[in-house]
Amino acid sequence: MYVKNVALLCGGIVAALSACTIVLAAGEVHYVYFDRRNLPDIGRFTRFEFSTAGHIYDAGDRPLIELARERREISRYEDIPPIVRDAILAAEDKRFFSHNGIDYLSLPRVLGRVRLGMLVWRLVRGGRHDELRGSALFPQGGSTITQQLVRGNFMRGVTARENSYELRPAGFAAQALSSVMGARSINMLARKREEMRLSFWLEREMRNQFGSKRRAKEEILARYATSVYMGHGQYGFAKAAEYYFGRPLSTFTTDDADKAALLAGIAKSPRDYAPSTTDSGMVLRRRNQTLILMRANGFLSAEATAHALARPLDVVRDTPASLQAPSVVEHVLEELTARHADLSVEDLLQGRIQVYATADARVQQIVNDALEHGLARYEARHPRARGLIQGSVVVLHNGDGRILAEAGGRRFFNGHSASYSDYNRVTKSLRQPGSAMKPMVYLAAFRSGDFTLETMVPDEPISVPDGDAAPAKWISNYDGRFKGLIPVRQALAESRNAVAVWITAQIGIDRVLRTSRSLGIRTPLQRYPTTALGASETTLLELANAYRTMASGLVAEPYLIREVLRDSGEIITAPRRRPVPLSIDSDALSLIQEGLRGVVRLPTGTAHALASRGFPIAVMGKTGTTSDFRDAIFVGSTYGRDGITAAVRIGFDDNRSLGSRETGSRLALPVFQELMLGVYREQIVGTAPVFPVSMEDRITASLLRPTPDAATTVALTGLFGAQTAPVATR
Numbered sequence: 001m002y003v004k005n006v007a008l009l010c011g012g013i014v015a016a017l018s019a020c021t022i023v024l025a026a027g028e029v030h031y032v033y034f035d036r037r038n039l040p041d042i043g044r045f046t047r048f049e050f051s052t053a054g055h056i057y058d059a060g061d062r063p064l065i066e067l068a069r070e071r072r073e074i075s076r077y078e079d080i081p082p083i084v085r086d087a088i089l090a091a092e093d094k095r096f097f098s099h100n101g102i103d104y105l106s107l108p109r110v111l112g113r114v115r116l117g118m119l120v121w122r123l124v125r126g127g128r129h130d131e132l133r134g135s136a137l138f139p140q141g142g143s144t145i146t147q148q149l150v151r152g153n154f155m156r157g158v159t160a161r162e163n164s165y166e167l168r169p170a171g172f173a174a175q176a177l178s179s180v181m182g183a184r185s186i187n188m189l190a191r192k193r194e195e196m197r198l199s200f201w202l203e204r205e206m207r208n209q210f211g212s213k214r215r216a217k218e219e220i221l222a223r224y225a226t227s228v229y230m231g232h233g234q235y236g237f238a239k240a241a242e243y244y245f246g247r248p249l250s251t252f253t254t255d256d257a258d259k260a261a262l263l264a265g266i267a268k269s270p271r272d273y274a275p276s277t278t279d280s281g282m283v284l285r286r287r288n289q290t291l292i293l294m295r296a297n298g299f300l301s302a303e304a305t306a307h308a309l310a311r312p313l314d315v316v317r318d319t320p321a322s323l324q325a326p327s328v329v330e331h332v333l334e335e336l337t338a339r340h341a342d343l344s345v346e347d348l349l350q351g352r353i354q355v356y357a358t359a360d361a362r363v364q365q366i367v368n369d370a371l372e373h374g375l376a377r378y379e380a381r382h383p384r385a386r387g388l389i390q391g392s393v394v395v396l397h398n399g400d401g402r403i404l405a406e407a408g409g410r411r412f413f414n415g416h417s418a419s420y421s422d423y424n425r426v427t428k429s430l431r432q433p434g435s436a437m438k439p440m441v442y443l444a445a446f447r448s449g450d451f452t453l454e455t456m457v458p459d460e461p462i463s464v465p466d467g468d469a470a471p472a473k474w475i476s477n478y479d480g481r482f483k484g485l486i487p488v489r490q491a492l493a494e495s496r497n498a499v500a501v502w503i504t505a506q507i508g509i510d511r512v513l514r515t516s517r518s519l520g521i522r523t524p525l526q527r528y529p530t531t532a533l534g535a536s537e538t539t540l541l542e543l544a545n546a547y548r549t550m551a552s553g554l555v556a557e558p559y560l561i562r563e564v565l566r567d568s569g570e571i572i573t574a575p576r577r578r579p580v581p582l583s584i585d586s587d588a589l590s591l592i593q594e595g596l597r598g599v600v601r602l603p604t605g606t607a608h609a610l611a612s613r614g615f616p617i618a619v620m621g622k623t624g625t626t627s628d629f630r631d632a633i634f635v636g637s638t639y640g641r642d643g644i645t646a647a648v649r650i651g652f653d654d655n656r657s658l659g660s661r662e663t664g665s666r667l668a669l670p671v672f673q674e675l676m677l678g679v680y681r682e683q684i685v686g687t688a689p690v691f692p693v694s695m696e697d698r699i700t701a702s703l704l705r706p707t708p709d710a711a712t713t714v715a716l717t718g719l720f721g722a723q724t725a726p727v728a729t730r
Contacts, residue, residue: 032197039201040154046209048219050074050226052351056332058325059360059404059562065329065420069349072235075226077218081252084237086299087264088225091290093145094297097217101146101199143195145224148267150198152227155191228267231274237263244275246316257300258308261290262315275315284313324368327392327408328359329420331427332560339574343564354565358402363685366678367393367405367646374650374671375410382659387413389658391650392425392540393671394558396548397685399641400579401556404685430523430537431649434664435495435606436624436633437516437534439550439592441504442492444515446588448507453489453595453702457503459496460484464529475501475533478625478663489702492595493605495623497533504532518583519546520555534624543635544647550596551620551637551645553589554579593639594695596620600636601699606665607634610673617676617688623664628657632667636676639689644679648672 044050053068089096095103143151206216230240240263241249252260265286266273273286288309295305323329332355333345347353371391379386390413395405408424411417423429445451460482463472477497483490491499504512509527516525521543525536545558556579564572582589597620599605606623609615621636631651637643648668651658658667680688 032193033200035197036201040198042202042205045153045202045223046206048074048223048226050223051349054348054351054353054355056329056348056355056357058364059358060362061356062361064325064357064359064361065323067349068351070229070235071233071239072226073238075222075236075238075249077222079250080222080225080237081250081256081260083254083257083299084225084249084252084260084263085221086294086297087257087260087290088145088221088237088267090293090297090299091261091264092148092267094293096145096221097214099144101144101203102196103144144199146199146203146220147195149220149224149227150195150202151191152229154198155195229270230263230266231270232276240266244315254300254304257291257294257304258287258311259314261294261308262287262313265290275313280313287313323418323420324361325359325364325406326418326420326422327406327424327426328357328364328403328560330408330422330424331403331406332357333420334427335559335561335574336564339559339561339576340564340572343572352567355561356563356565357560358397358404358562359406359560360404360684362682363395363405363675363679364407366682367395367407367675368411370671370674370678371407371648372411373674374648374667377670378650378658378662378667385652388652389650390425390653391648391671392429393646393648393675394426394541394544395644395646395675395679396544396558398548398552398637398643398645399554399556401545401548401558402562403558403560404644406560425649426540428539429649430539431631431651432534432536432626433538433543434534434624434626434631434633435497435500436543436622436635436664437532437536437538438492438495438500439596439622440516440519440521440546441500441512441532442488442595443519443550443584443588443592444511445488445503445507446591447515447584448511450506451488451503453487453492453591453598453698455488456485457488457491457499458484459486459491459499462498462501462505464501473530487702487705489595489598489699490602490604493598493602495599495606500532501529504529515584516546518555519549520557521546534626540647540649543633544645547621547635547637547647548645549582550589550592551639551643552579552641553582553586554641555582556580590695593620593691594698596622596637597691597695598699598702599623601696602703606663607636607669609665609669610636615673615677617680618691619676620691621672623669625663625665626651629659629662630655630657632658632662632664634664634668634672636672638676639691642686643689644685646672646675648675 050072051068051070052074053066053071055066056064058064093103095105203213203216203220206219207213210216210219226236226238228237229235230237230243232243234240234243238249241247241252241259244263245259262275262283265283268286272282275283291300291305291308294300295302300308333348336343336345336348336355343353348355371393375389375391378389382389390409391407392409393405393407394403396402397404406424406426408426408428409418409422413422442451451457459477461474463474465472475497478495482498483496486496486499488499490496509529509531512532513525513527521538523536523538523542525531525538528535541558545556548558549555557576559574559576561574563574566572597618599622600607600610600619602608607621610617610619610621617638619636619638621634624633624635625631626633631649633647633649635645635647637645648671650667650671679685
C-alpha cells in the first residue's frame with residue numbers, strides 16, 4: 001500500500017512538472033512567435049536610413065573631410081557583387097534564404113557547445129553561482145544574419161548589459177535559474193529569447209513591406225552588409241573594401257574570392273580577424289576557413305578555391321592622410337551651430353547634412369606650404385625652437401569676406417598631426433597686433449579732415465601715462481632714432497611709433513576705437529594711448545577683416561559656409577548680411593589705401609621687399625612686431641573688391657620672445673609673399689588687380705621729394721635718445 005502511494009505521489013509530481021513544463025513551453029512559444037507587444041520602431045530600418053557620413057566640401061566641391069559616428073556607405077543588394085554575397089552566406093548563414101529568421105538545423109551544433117560540465121559542477125556545489133572567475137554556460141555564435149541585425153539595430157542596450165553579473169530579467173523563474181546557472185547565463189538566454197522574437201517579427205514585416213520572402217531576404221542582406229562592424233572604425237563591406245584594399249566593393253569579381261572571404265571573416269570578431277600591422281596569422285586562417293566553406297557550399301570551384309588559398313594577404317590598409325585644413329573644419333563646425341539654429345554637428349556626423357565651404361583646397365595647400373617654409377627658416381636660425389614655434393594664416397576674399405584658407409597652426413605640433421579639435425590660432429588666439437594696428441590710427445586721422453598723406457607730423461620723443469603712480473613712459477622708434485618733421489606718408493611707411501602716438505593724442509583715442517570697430521574689430525580695445533601701437537589684443541581673423549575692409553571699402557563678416565545640403569535634397573543658405581559700403585568717405589579710404597601701398601613702394605617702407613622684380617604683384621600692407629619681439633605679423637591685400645587679403649602671425653604659444661630683430665618684415669612677410677605668388681601664379685582667384693594709376697603716380701612723385709635733413713635727425717637722437725624707453729613696435 002505504501003509503495004503504491006509513493007508511486008502515485010511520484011506520478012503526480014511528474015505529471016505536475018510535465019504540465020508546468022508544457023505550460024511554460026507554450027508560454028515561451030507564444031511569446032516568441034505571436035506576442036507583438038513592445039516592438040521597436042521599424043520605420044528607419046525599412047527605409048534603409050542607416051547613419052552614414054557627413055562631408056565638408058571646399059569651394060570646388062572637393063571633400064576636405066569625412067565625419068561620422070560610424071563610417072559606412074549604404075550598399076543596395078544589387079551593388080554587392082555575387083562573390084561577396086556568397087562569402088557572407090558561407091561565413092555567417094548558409095541557409096539564410098530558406099529560414100524565417102532562425103536556423104533550426106544549426107541548433108544541435110549550438111547545443112553541443114553548451115558547457116555541460118560547468119553546469120554539473122554548479123549543481124554539485126549546491127547551486128552556488130560565483131561567476132567572477134568563470135565563463136558563461138552558453139557559447140557565443142550560432143546567430144543568423146537576421147538575428148545579428150536585430151541585435152545590432154534594436155537591442156544594443158540589452159547586449160551591452162549582457163555580460164553583467166547583475167541579473168537583468170525580472171521574475172521568480174529568472175531568480176531561481178540564476179542561482180544554478182548564473183546571472184550572466186540567464187542574461188544571455190533572455191537576450192537570445194528576445195532576439196528570436198524580434199527576428200521572426202522582422203522577417204514577417206519585411207515580407208509584408210517588399211512583397212515576397214526573396215525580396216525581403218535581399219533587403220535584409222543589404223542592411224547587414226551596410227551595418228556590420230568591420231574593424232578600425234569602419235562599418236559595412238563597402239567601407240571595409242576601400243579601407244583594407246583601396247578598391248570599391250563594386251569592382252570585386254570571382255577572381256577576388258580571397259578578398260571577399262577575408263571581409264566576410266571579419267564580421268564574426270573584428271578584434272581578431274580585422275587585418276592589422278601586428279598579427280596576420282589569425283586573419284589568414286579565418287580567410288582560408290571562409291574559402292573552404294565557400295567551396296563546401298558550391299560557391300567556388302576547386303580550382304578557384306586553390307588559387308584563392310594560395311594568395312598572400314593582399315591588404316593595402318588605407319592610412320588617412322593628415323588633414324589638410326583642420327582649422328577650416330573646426331571653424332565650419334563652430335559656424336554651423338552659430339548660424340543655423342536648427343542644425344547641429346550631430347546632423348553632420350550622422351550624415352543627415354553635407355556642408356559646402358568657401359575655402360579652396362588649392363589655396364589651403366599653398367598656405368600650408370608657405371607657413372611651414374617660414375617656420376623652417378626661423379628654426380634654421382634658432383635650432384632650439386625646432387617644433388615649438390607656431391604660426392597662423394588666414395586668407396579672405398575682399399568682396400564679401402569669404403574665407404579662402406585658414407591655418408590655425410602648423411601641420412605637426414606637440415607630437416601629433418594637426419586635427420580639427422586643435423586650438424585654432426586664427427579665431428581663438430587673442431594677441432597684440434603691434435604696428436599692424438597703426439593703419440586704423442591713420443584712417444581715423446584722415447576721417448577727421450585734419451590730415452592727409454602730405455601733412456607734416458613730428459617724429460620726436462613723446463611720453464604717455466603709465467598708471468596713476470608710475471612715471472610717464474617714453475615712446476621710442478624701432479631704430480632708436482627720431483627724424484623730426486616728416487610727412488604722414490613716410491611715418492606710416494616707416495612705422496614711426498612716436499608719430500602714431502602723437503596723432504592719437506591729437507584726434508583722441510575714441511576716434512581710433514570707433515574706426516577700428518567700423519572696420520570689423522569686435523574684440524573690445526582698451527582706451528590706452530598705446531593701443532595706437534597695438535597694445536590691445538585682437539584675433540588674427542579680425543585683423544585680416546579690417547585690412548580687407550580697407551582694401552575693398554565694403555563691410556562684411558568673414559564666413560566659411562556657403563550652403564548646407566540636407567539628405568532630403570533641400571539646400572540651406574546661411575542667414576548673413578550682404579556686404580555694404582563702409583561708412584567712411586571715399587577720400588579718407590583712398591588715402592589709407594595709398595598710404596599702405598606706400599609701405600611697399602617707398603624704399604624706407606617696412607614692406608619694401610615686396611616691391612622687388614621677383615614679386616610682380618601689386619599689394620598694400622603693414623608689418624607688425626610686438627614688444628620684446630613676441631609676435632611677428634604681416635597683413636596685406638591686393639586692391640579692390642576683386643582682390644584678396646592675407647594675414648600672417650608667427651610666435652610662441654607661451655608668448656616668449658622670438659629673439660632680437662625677428663620682426664614682422666623678417667618672419668611673416670616672406671610667408672605672405674610666398675602664398676600670394678602661389679595663389680596668383682595658379683590664377684586661382686584670377687589675375688591680381690592693379691592700383692589706380694593716379695595713386696601710383698602720387699607715390700612715385702613722393703619719391704622725388706627731399707627727405708628730412710640728416711643732421712636734424714642725428715641732433716634729435718642725441719638730445720632725446722637717453723630718455724626713451726623700449727616701447728617699440730614696427
